[in-house]
Amino acid sequence: MPKAIWLLVIATTINVTGGSFLWPLNTIYMHNELGQSLAFAGFILMMNQAAAVVGNLIGGALYDRSSAYRSILIATSISLIAALVMSFYHSIVPYAILLIVIGFANGITWPIMFAMAGSLWPEGGRKAFNAVYVAQNLGVALGATLSGYVASISFDYIFTANACFIAIFFLLVLFTFKRLDAAQNRQMHTSVIEQGKKFKVSPALISLLLLCSGFLFIHISYSQWMTTIASYTQDIGIPVEQYSTIWAINGFLILLLQPLVQWFTNRVTNGKHHIYIGTTIMILSFLVAMNAGNFTMFAVAMAILTIGEVLMWPAFPTLANQLAPKGREGFYQGLVNSIATIGRMVGPLAGGFIVDYYNIEVLFFCLLGLLMIPYITTFLYDRNVKVNQGGQT
Secondary structure, three states, X not given: OOHHHHHHHHHHHHHHHHHOOOHHXXXXXXXXXXXXXXXXXXXXXXXXXXXXXXXXXXXXXXXXXXXXXXXHHHHHHHHHHHHHHHHHOOOHHHHHHHHHHHHHHHHHHHHXXXXXXXXXXXXXXXXXXXXXXXXXXXXXXXXXXXXXXXXXXXOHHHHHHHHHHHHHHHHHXXXXXXXXXXXXXXXXXXXXXXXXXXXXXXXXXXXXXXXXXXXXXHHHHHHHHHOHHHHHHHHOOOOHHHHHHHHHHHHHHHHHOHHHHHHXXXXXXXXXXXXXXXXXXXXXXXXXXXXXXOHHHXXXXXXXXXXXXXXXXXXXXXXXHHHOOOOOHHHHHHHHHHHHHHHHHHHHHHHHHHHHHOOHHHHHHHHHHHOOHHHHHHHHOOOOOOEEOOEEO
């Protein structure tokens, strides 16, 4: 990989490591520590992700028309201030407000990071996006490995650790990202809002929205592992440090699977097939989880989920990059991130209501039904558009 991509990888790992002290435990903290209902916790997480959706769209537009360096620096400054305040004040009211602010700031960051990866290494194709994805999951593995044990001592330390890692990420952006911005091979473009009446809904955009509608339901299902399933593991007596270990398995397994993923994607190059196979494996993981009653079975379910995840997750930004016209890469990546974020926004609230008013078994059956939809959307998305490597016609 180019040195610039390695720098993105390092920065992503640091940022996600800090976040991974917090996000896997949000529902556990609100429900089990602060005594709030699952539906209430789901509502707060929905607002967090709604703010991230707004941030995604702003971040994508900023990338297309402004400096990636300045945009990420501003977003990281907001996130750092919120994390520092949260480390001192984390009763339910300030916690909820600051969680929403952090969601907005992170939302700005990620489409820019993915768009930078594609711009800095255009010949890398899927490899560029996969590098950022792997870095995200290395951060998940590192943060999740530590967070459960830190939380078992005191939840207060979780917030401090999150703030420290965001501070390191801020310094890395401040001193290194300016030259990455200058190194990018990209065409500046006005935002969708500024284009006004000149903006047209192209076949490529319709195709992307159809493709990502399947991604929406995948994320609604996946988000249950961080919310309703997380709380359920506590209800059946699995300690918080063991639950965090499940996410450590996810992160480290993603790294260990990379040689196999590369071997597979070199032979099966069609991104649609990656989504088909990944979704099938994800369904299998939920079948295992719905019958799990101990840590070992949940760990097996997570391992299966991870195999499906590594095959299909990078396929969506890769296909979005192939559909994007020149100068619109940031906007298209912003849409991918926004739609995925909407899934993570709706998922906790819907899952919380289903479990509160019915039970976890009903939720699992609902998830299995939702995971049928990506097969249809993936099959149909490119029927009216020709997809090329690096662009669309």
